[in-house]
Structures are given as C-alpha cells and as structure tokens.
Amino acid sequence: MRLVLPETLDITASDFAGVLRDVTERDVVIEGSxxxxxxxxxxxxxxxxxxxxxxxxxxxxxxxxSPALSEAVRLLAVGxxxxx
Numbered sequence: 001m002r003l004v005l006p007e008t009l010d011i012t013a014s015d016f017a018g019v020l021r022d023v024t025e026r027d028v029v030i031e032g033s034x035x036x037x038x039x040x041x042x043x044x045x046x047x048x049x050x051x052x053x054x055x056x057x058x059x060x061x062x063x064x065x066s067p068a069l070s071e072a073v074r075l076l077a078v079g080x081x082x083x084x
Contacts, residue, residue: 001023001025001027001028001029002028002029002031002063003020003023003028003029003030003031004031004034005030005031005032005034005035005046005069006034006035007034007035007036007037008035008036008037008038008042009035009037009038009039009042009043009045009046009069010037010038010039010041010042011039011041011042013041013042013045016045017045020045020048020049023049023053025058026053026056026057026058026059027058027059027060027061028053028058028059028060028061029060029061029062029063030046030060030061030062030063031062031063031064032062032064032065032066032069033063033064033065033066034066035065035066035068035069036066036068037068038068038069038072039072040072040076042072043072043073043076043078043082046082047078047081047082050081050082050083051081060082060083061083062083062084065084069084070084
C-alpha cells in the first residue's frame with residue numbers, strides 16, 4: 001500500500017489520524033515529499049503508525065520525504081522509530 005502524507009502534518013491532522021487507523025495492510029510505502037509543515041505531534045502520529053505496522057509483522061518503507069519532514073525527524077531523533 002502507498003500512503004501519501006498530507007501537506008500539513010501537525011496537531012491539526014486529526015482527520016489523517018483516522019486514515020492511519022484504518023490501514024490494515026502489512027506492507028506500507030510512505031510518500032512524504034509533499035509535507036511542508038510538521039510538528040512533534042505529527043511526528044508522533046507517524047511513529048505510532050509505523051510501530052503498529054511493525055507490531056502486526058509488516059514493513060514500512062519510504063519513497064521520499066520532504067526537507068521539512070526529514071529535519072523534524074532528525075531534530076526529534078526518531079529516524080530509527082520511523083524507518084527514515
């Protein structure tokens with residue numbers, strides 16, 4: 001399954017959290033090139049999603065990540081948690 005992250009991945013992304021809860025596929029490729037705004041809450045959402053996929057024996061890969069997303073992952077030191 002290919003999952004496209006929204007342009008704004010922050011505390012206001014509650015609708016997107018519902019989308020993530022509905023994903024049942026074991027293997028997911030995340031497309032994050034369009035993320036322009038991200039905060040710690042958005043990164044936490046991605047961390048929880050990746051953990052849930054891994055917990056059911058699935059894998060997560062990234063097709064791309066925007067500079068904003070990459071920087072937030074680096075600053076929060078969660079690269080291994082999200083697989084990026």
